[in-house]
Amino acid sequence: MKLKFGSVEENVVTREEFPLEKAREVLKDEVIAVLGYGVQGPGQALNLKDNGFNVIVGQRKGSKTWDKAIADGWVPGETLFELEEACERGTILQFLLSDAGQIALWPTVKKYLTPGKALYFSHGFGITYKEKTGIIPPADVDVILVAPKGSGTSLRRMFVEGRGLNSSFAIYQDATGKAKDRVIALGIGVGSGYLFETDFYREVTSDLTGERGTLMGAIQGIFAAQYEVLRANGHSPSEAFNETVEELTQSLMPLVAENGMDWMYANCSTTAQRGALDWWKPFRDATKPVFEELYNSVKSGKEAQKSIDSNSKPDYREKLEAELKELRESEMWQAGATVRKLRPENN
Numbered sequence: 001m002k003l004k005f006g007s008v009e010e011n012v013v014t015r016e017e018f019p020l021e022k023a024r025e026v027l028k029d030e031v032i033a034v035l036g037y038g039v040q041g042p043g044q045a046l047n048l049k050d051n052g053f054n055v056i057v058g059q060r061k062g063s064k065t066w067d068k069a070i071a072d073g074w075v076p077g078e079t080l081f082e083l084e085e086a087c088e089r090g091t092i093l094q095f096l097l098s099d100a101g102q103i104a105l106w107p108t109v110k111k112y113l114t115p116g117k118a119l120y121f122s123h124g125f126g127i128t129y130k131e132k133t134g135i136i137p138p139a140d141v142d143v144i145l146v147a148p149k150g151s152g153t154s155l156r157r158m159f160v161e162g163r164g165l166n167s168s169f170a171i172y173q174d175a176t177g178k179a180k181d182r183v184i185a186l187g188i189g190v191g192s193g194y195l196f197e198t199d200f201y202r203e204v205t206s207d208l209t210g211e212r213g214t215l216m217g218a219i220q221g222i223f224a225a226q227y228e229v230l231r232a233n234g235h236s237p238s239e240a241f242n243e244t245v246e247e248l249t250q251s252l253m254p255l256v257a258e259n260g261m262d263w264m265y266a267n268c269s270t271t272a273q274r275g276a277l278d279w280w281k282p283f284r285d286a287t288k289p290v291f292e293e294l295y296n297s298v299k300s301g302k303e304a305q306k307s308i309d310s311n312s313k314p315d316y317r318e319k320l321e322a323e324l325k326e327l328r329e330s331e332m333w334q335a336g337a338t339v340r341k342l343r344p345e346n347n
């Protein structure tokens with residue numbers, strides 16, 4: 001159905017339009033091979049299984065992840081296979097390895113992409129940056145995408161609670177004429193609520209911008225800047241942390257999620273309201289050039305290249321751990337650890 005977002009009309013698919021029974025009918029002869037059992041793999045594979053689809057998992061043996069798949073009920077030789085065997089058995093290959101892992105496994109996956117199969121992604125990365133990733137699918141397979149707008153953990157958790165996470169979907173290549181039915185059926189099958197239409201390029205550029213921006217990069221930057229100013233002016237760590245992070249995550253953001261920002265502004269003290277109205281535009285103006293620089297870096301492929309280079313290195317995990325340690329051991333997040341312990345529900 002067409003829905004208005006502000007004044008812009010967009011195409012959205014709902015579960016009412018495309019019910020689960022229809023999805024089951026569309027995919028009744030397919031073997032869905034979920035390749036990779038990291039974060040998205042378990043959420044999507046378990047939801048598909050519980051929704052009654054024919055699913056197998058492909059995972060390399062001898063890693064903890066293989067044991068995790070067994071613990072979740074996948075049976076070696078029946079529903080759990082080595083990656084190569086899963087590629088052979090599957091008619092729809094859900095490529096859910098890490099983006100760097102996808103580059104490494106691509107030659108194997110490609111070998112098994114016989115005519116009529118479908119290659120499914122949850123991120124536009126591999127295809128959009130194909131010159132860098134080498135992921136160039138043959139012309140006679142469908143290439144589709146369902147990207148849940150959240151972590152695989154939330155996808156599963158919300159499914160178990162009887163809710164759904166919204167996803168975007170896209171078609172890069174429709175070789176069989178069935179790509180649209182296949183992608184929507186898979187989107188419903190993995191537990192999506194609503195499905196928003198996009199394309200691979202727009203999915204990856206918005207996603208890379210968002211995670212580097214307000215979702216994670218910018219928010220930590222703004223937290224750090226405010227915390228440092230408060231500390232430099234003699235406020236205690238607990239006071240600085242509470243006014244920077246705790247109140248936002250515990251009290252305000254759930255309300256903004258429910259009601260929008262104008263409601264939040266209307267339902268705070270008049271003092272807070274005046275200040276917030278006066279200051280949001282200077283913050284927008286100060287940060288907008290950084291967002292422009294970020295978007296250009298995403299658009300030019302520089303961000304993708306940096307991710308590929310750093311995530312393909314053998315010492316990737318050690319380097320990552322050192323960077324996370326710096327964050328964890330910063331005074332702000334040390335203060336955060338203590339504040340979290342003091343939440344009434346944790347006592």
Ligand SMILES: NC(=O)c1ccc[n+]([C@@H]2O[C@H](COP(=O)([O-])OP(=O)(O)OC[C@H]3O[C@@H](n4cnc5c(N)ncnc54)[C@H](OP(=O)(O)O)[C@@H]3O)[C@@H](O)[C@H]2O)c1
Binds near residue numbers: 102104122147
């Ligand atoms: N994380 C999310 O919630 C999320 C949200 C939306 C979209 N996505 C997209 O979904 C896809 C999967 O992401 P993810 O976060 O679930 O990935 P992830 O947790 O990083 O994936 C890890 C999986 O990839 C396997 N793997 C990594 N390198 C490999 C290699 N060289 N050879 C064989 N297997 C390898 C791992 O096996 P081992 O454990 O044996 O190393 C594991 O099964 C990505 O395209 C991502 O952008 C993710």
